[in-house]
Amino acid sequence: MNVFDELSWRGLVHQVSDADKVRGYFATPGRTAYCGFDPTAPSLHVGNMVPLISLLRLQRAGHRPIFLAGGGTGLIGDPSGKDAERQLQSMERIGASLAKIRAQVERIFGGSVWIENNADWLLSLSAIGLLRDVGKHFTVNWMMAKDSVKTRIAREDVGISYTEFSYMILQAYDFCHLAEAHGCLLQIGGSDQWGNITAGTELIRRKLGLEAFAMTFPLITTADGKKFGKSEKGAIYLDPEMTPPADFHNFWMLTDDRDVIRFMKYFTFLTQEEIGEYERAVAERPELREAQGRLAAEVTRMVHGEEVLAGIERAHAARFGGGASSAEELYAAVRGSAPSVEYAELPDVPQMLVDLGFAPSKGKAKEFLKQGAVKINNAVFSELTFAPAPGDLMGGDAFLLAMGRKKLGLVRLKA
Structure with missing residues (x-):
């Protein structure tokens, strides 16, 4: 199956610049695509997992995905989806966060992953070079029409600084750089990134004379309308020190029956047939929560490894399955x-x-x-x-x- 069609049946294609051309792009093995991740925290969280796992899907389908670490753009801050200016971070803090994030990504990819850091080219840009070589290709009118900018300008109490207003130009430059250096003509990201991604396709068209493509994933919400990825304690992180693996596993175990099949499509590599079996299980014997158990196992194994998952499942059996006859056995x-x-x-x-x-x-x-x-x-x-x-x-x-x-x-x- 063409990987674009796989992403489609999984419900992961929200916006795409040209579906037929993107499908055609992936018809040839070894195609390059990328997704950017800014280090806003010293760990990725479960909200980052859809684009991250999608990069892994591309790799398993024989393509060449790039995980772009935002060592440069992280110094600025993306205004997309934010009601106010981000707090600027130091280079030292960003570097420390990226080191932790890199380890998380390598674990999920099994060690084989192509990582680029946009600090490698953005930090060497001069202000004059950016304005002459990149800024001249964008009109302020066009930039102000983007949702990430319009939303902030509409709020007079907050507004938007020139720093964050310029973020889309930097992201566009990233896309153009990767297209020129590595033949990367597709960028993927969350639905809030559509404006930034299409800024890149426009820059590539104007500067390189090439056609590049954009694709975004849907905003994930739960059946009761809440934003996905939060618990009573806050965000669910991939770092075991920020979210203990048992809490991570439990987050997935608590998935609502109305969400679990959709989340299996998003976050696992189970096939259509396998997911169909779990869909029937949810309908016929929901009290067993078989789908939740498989979802929690698949994602926990991917993020924390087989050994950690085995320990969590032993603890769960001891706690809830009557497997522990004494406090000492439960502690073990x-x-x-x-x-x-x-x-x-x-x-x-x-x-x-x-x-x-x-x-x-x-x-x-x-x-x-x-x-x-x-x-x-x-x-x-x-x-x-x-x-x-x-x-x-x-x-x-x-x-x-x-x-x-x-x-x-x-x-x-x-x-």
């Missing part, structure tokens, strides 16, 4: 995957529940204690304070703290 199953907190001096139990993210406030945590919803080392606990005896500590320094059926963490004592 979850010690590498459960969220944890560490203290030199133990606070009260409500504070521990808040620190683990199990309760929104100490007042709410006290209510959970009164209701008998809190357990320490598998035993119901209702007191405000807990002073562990040596026999209560597993591994010499930790005990289990659970709230309800789904929240289980470790409390560790500093030596």
Whole structure:
């Protein structure tokens, strides 16, 4: 199957400059396409996974995708989808973020991935060179018609700086550079990037006399209308220190039945036939949540690896499947995957529940204690304070703290 057709049946083609020509572009093996990622945080998040996995789909189909790291554009900040100016970041912070992001991308691609950094060409541009060689190809009228600019100009209280107004020119220059240097004539991205991407196709037409193409993915929302990628604790990151792998896995396990098949198409490499089987399972036996389990397994394996996934699944079986007959067995199953907190001096139990993210406030945590919803080392606990005896500590320094059926963490004592 032509990879464009695969992206289409998966529901991943939202806007495309010319569907027939893009399909034709991919009819020849070894075609180059790219997607840019600015380091707005020291980790990618699940919202970045659609374009990232799509690059991997292109690679598996025999093409040559480029992951473009925004070491240069990250110094400016993309106004697309933002109500206010971004806080400018230092080069040191961007460099540190890119190092972490590179490791995440290499894991997902299995180590074989083409990464470019636009700092390599943008930082050597002079202001005069940019204005003469790039800026002359754009009219202010044309730039102001783009949604990312119009939205901000319409808000007199915020407006848009010349810095962020110029962002689309830099992104267009990236596309032109990759077209000239590597024959890359397709850029992909989120739906909010349409204006920036088409600025690049226009620059390539004017400067190089070539026809380039644009394609965007749909904005992903959940069945209840919420933006995809957030949990009660905030964004779901690929970095295990920012989002523990168990929380990452649980995020996918909690997918609504109305969303799970769509998300399997977006985020996994399962075939149409396999996904069709899970669609029937959701309709006939939704209580088993088979599709959610497969979705969580596929994405967690891709991001964190087989060994981490196996540990999470052992912990899940021990916690919910009756696989653990004692606190010690449960600790052995979850010690590498459960969220944890560490203290030199133990606070009260409500504070521990808040620190683990199990309760929104100490007042709410006290209510959970009164209701008998809190357990320490598998035993119901209702007191405000807990002073562990040596026999209560597993591994010499930790005990289990659970709230309800789904929240289980470790409390560790500093030596």
